[in-house]
Amino acid sequence: MPTSHAPSSLPLFDKVRKFRAVGDLQAVREAGIYPYFREISSAQDTEVIINGQQVLMLGSNSYLGLTNDPRIKEAVCEAVQKYGSGCAGSRFLNGTLDIHVQLERELAQLMKKEDVLLYSTGFQVNLGVISAIVGREDCILADRANHASLAAGCQMSPGKTFLFSHNDMTSLARRLAHLPPEAPKIIVVDGVFSMEGDIIKLPELVKLAKQYDAVIMVDDAHSLGVLGEHGSGTASHFGLVDDVHLIMGTFSKSLASLGGFIAGDSDTIDYLRHHSRPLVFSASMSPANVAAALAALRIMISEPERMQQLWANTARMKQGLLSAGFTLGATETPILPVYVRDTMKTFAFCRRLQDEGVFVNPVIPPGVPPGEEILRVSLMATHTFAQIDRALEKFQMVGKELGII
Ligand code: PMP
Numbered sequence: 001m002p003t004s005h006a007p008s009s010l011p012l013f014d015k016v017r018k019f020r021a022v023g024d025l026q027a028v029r030e031a032g033i034y035p036y037f038r039e040i041s042s043a044q045d046t047e048v049i050i051n052g053q054q055v056l057m058l059g060s061n062s063y064l065g066l067t068n069d070p071r072i073k074e075a076v077c078e079a080v081q082k083y084g085s086g087c088a089g090s091r092f093l094n095g096t097l098d099i100h101v102q103l104e105r106e107l108a109q110l111m112k113k114e115d116v117l118l119y120s121t122g123f124q125v126n127l128g129v130i131s132a133i134v135g136r137e138d139c140i141l142a143d144r145a146n147h148a149s150l151a152a153g154c155q156m157s158p159g160k161t162f163l164f165s166h167n168d169m170t171s172l173a174r175r176l177a178h179l180p181p182e183a184p185k186i187i188v189v190d191g192v193f194s195m196e197g198d199i200i201k202l203p204e205l206v207k208l209a210k211q212y213d214a215v216i217m218v219d220d221a222h223s224l225g226v227l228g229e230h231g232s233g234t235a236s237h238f239g240l241v242d243d244v245h246l247i248m249g250t251f252s253k254s255l256a257s258l259g260g261f262i263a264g265d266s267d268t269i270d271y272l273r274h275h276s277r278p279l280v281f282s283a284s285m286s287p288a289n290v291a292a293a294l295a296a297l298r299i300m301i302s303e304p305e306r307m308q309q310l311w312a313n314t315a316r317m318k319q320g321l322l323s324a325g326f327t328l329g330a331t332e333t334p335i336l337p338v339y340v341r342d343t344m345k346t347f348a349f350c351r352r353l354q355d356e357g358v359f360v361n362p363v364i365p366p367g368v369p370p371g372e373e374i375l376r377v378s379l380m381a382t383h384t385f386a387q388i389d390r391a392l393e394k395f396q397m398v399g400k401e402l403g404i405i
Contacts, residue, residue, distance in 0.1 A: 024343075033347040035362045038354075043068040046383050048359065055354060056387055058377045059361040061253035063334055064225045064296070064306045065382025072256055072295040079291030087284045091118070092273075095284035103294045107249075107261055110232050110301065112241045115269035119278060120285050122221055122250030122260030123149040128278035129217070129246065129262050130188065131156035133271070138184045141175055141214070143167065143200070145193050148366075150219055154188065167193070167330075169204040176212040185214035191234030192222035195368050195376060197331030199227070202234060206243045217246040225254025226310065226333060230301045254300065257292035259285040310334055310381040313388060317379055320392035325405035337363070337374040338395075340404060346373040349402055356394040 019025075028034050042049040044067040048057050066072055079099065089095035104116040119125045130153030134140055138159040142150065145166040154161040162179070165171035172187070179185060187209055189200045200218065209216050220233035228236030231254065235244040246264040251257035262272065272279060285293075300306070314334040321328060327339040340346040343364045350362040353375075361376040368374055379388075399405040 028344070028347055031344075031348075033344070033351040035347050035350045038359075046380055046387060050354070050359070053357065055357045055359045056391055057359050058379070058383075058391055059359050060380060061222070061378060062256060062380055063222075063254045063310055063378070064231075064256070064300060065380040066254070066256035066296045066299060066306075069256065069296075069299065071299065072292050075291045075295035076288045079287040083287035085288070086286050089284065090280055090282055091284045092280045097284075097287060097290065099287065099290045099294060100284060103290055103297070104261070106294065106297055107263060110230060110297065111247055111249075111263040112232070112236075113247065113263035114266040116261050116263045117269050117272055117276075117279065118285055118290075119260045119262070119276075120282055121258065122219075122248065122252060123152075124278035124282065125248050125250070125260040125262050126150045126153040126219065127156055128153075128276035129248065129272060130154055130186075132276040133268065134159040134186060135184075138186065139179050141172060141185060141187045143189045143193075145196060146188065146190055147194055147219055147221065150188055150190070166196070167198055167201055169201055169208065172205065173208055176208060176214065179212075181212075185212060186217060187214050188217045189219070190222070191218045191220040192226065192333050192335065194222050194335065195337060195363050195374065196329060197333045197335030197337055198329075199223075199237070199332050200234060202238045202240055202244070206240055209243070215245045216243065217248065218244050219248045221248070221250040221253055221260075222333065222335060224249045225300050225307065230304065231307055251289065251293040251296070254296070255293050256296040257289045259289050259293060306381040310379060313379045313381065313383045313385075316385060316388050317377065317392070320388070321377075321395060324392065324396045324399065326395070326399065334379040336377040336379070337368075338377060340373050340375060341371055343373050345402060345404070346375060349375055349398060349404065352398045352401065353394060356398060358391050358394045 038050055040048045040050055044060055044062055046057055047054050087095035100118055107116040126149035134157035136158040140154050140159050140161040142154055142161055142163055143166055144163050162175045164175045192199055218234055223233040225231040227234055235241045248262050250260040329337050346362045363376050364373045
């Protein structure tokens with residue numbers, strides 16, 4: 001029977017053909033250890049349901065454990081009743097609600113910046129900010145381990161990008177010293193690195209930025225709710241808010257929603273409002289997402305004990321993994337990379353842990369450099385010590401079984 005499908009070997013889709021031909025992926029699927037797109041049929045909480053099995057969630061970015069909070073769900077329901085399900089337009093035209101502006105105001109206060117602009121995802125923030133502000137003559141200095149969205153923003157900008165070694169201020173200094181003194185420069189970094197879990201060496205970076213007259217942009221996706229006063233991020237953690245010109249944040253992690261923002265001086269933010277394409281030409285955050293982020297933000301500020309618990313949970317898990325003999329690298333945060341250093345073994349480890357009721361994320365290149373494959377464990381404020389101890393028991397058992405410890 002002829003089908004209506006188009007032929008599968010169009011030259012245009014060469015990359016797709018090559019992807020399909022990769023034997024590794026097939027082998028991973030055949031071995032039953034393919035770890036991606038696992039279907040969860042419950043809320044994102046400390047325990048989730050996968051294929052009818054209850055598993056302990058140690059792979060969520062919901063650091064404050066707010067994604068299933070009844071107060072936030074209530075706020076979302078109220079917003080949907082009042083504003084409907086979508087805004088049907090961009091912020092620039094018909095898509096600005098009073099609650100968008102309210103969220104921007106409260107964020108500006110928290111971040112101690114003049115103004116804030118919301119985008120519909122954090123990825124769009126990084127794309128939209130860097131590509132809009134960096135001109136042809138400008139230089140970007142970027143950490144090699146920066147998030148893919150920062151790298152995409154750099155690629156989309158007409159300026160030149162210079163990479164420096166991960167969190168290595170000597171490497172950054174070397175790069176800066178070789179650039180023309182008159183060229184405008186921006187240093188773009190993650191505050192907390194999303195896979196490695198280490199914190200940017202901001203005090204040294206600020207010194208260099210001052211020496212070479214460079215602007216700083218920090219991606220605080222994994223720092224919000226984790227570091228700083230009221231969870232306001234990396235710059236606050238180091239007492240350097242006035243020295244970091246632009247701070248990016250997302251609502252898809254601690255703030256239990258979807259969307260992102262950029263905080264900075266009012267001139268830059270106003271420029272972005274009118275020139276940043278992912279902002280001007282994409283629909284605004286939905287009412288439900290805004291209401292969730294606003295409610296989560298208020299809870300983050302009024303319940304500092306959540307952040308304290310997150311750190312207590314992190315300390316317990318980290319200590320347990322280290323004393324079991326696992327290697328965790330330079331992490332300083334609730335992101336704990338367990339080094340396996342082999343792709344198939346990482347997938348097998350992940351699969352066996354899931355069989356034993358523990359969900360973690362396997363990260364292989366390009367998420368990490370080749371040879372640095374990890375299981376990425378991330379903690380939430382709402383994990384109990386009993387859950388953490390159960391996870392540690394399983395890690396130890398499977399780690400021994402696979403010869404990792
Ligand atoms: N920056 C970093 C460091 C991230 O980890 C992520 C999300 N993985 C983003 C930006 C993008 O954020 P969002 O999920 O809101 O698109």
